[in-house]
Amino acid sequence: MPADRPAARPDVDNVTKACLDALTGALWKDDRQVQRLTVERLAGGDPGIVLAVRPATADDGDGGRTALAHLLARVDGL
Numbered sequence: 001m002p003a004d005r006p007a008a009r010p011d012v013d014n015v016t017k018a019c020l021d022a023l024t025g026a027l028w029k030d031d032r033q034v035q036r037l038t039v040e041r042l043a044g045g046d047p048g049i050v051l052a053v054r055p056a057t058a059d060d061g062d063g064g065r066t067a068l069a070h071l072l073a074r075v076d077g078l
Contacts, residue, residue, distance in 0.1 A: 019049060027053055041043050 016039050020031040028034065 009041075012039050015049070019051065023051075023053075 001038065020037075024031055034057065
């Protein structure tokens with residue numbers, strides 16, 4: 001790539017897919033479980049990704065705590 005050409009930024013949908021795929025098995029069994037997703041590219045500032053995840057339901061047969069709730073409880077203690 002020529003030095004005078006800026007580096008291409010990936011499409012926001014491709015970055016989103018990579019994030020969803022990376023979290024499969026950690027926060028959900030399949031990214032088809034995601035019910036709402038809001039994505040935006042912010043102008044300026046440092047590049048980065050911010051994720052906010054919350055369970056859609058509190059009942060997964062585990063005494064009312066989802067696997068995500070267990071994970072968030074562990075992370076909160078770090």
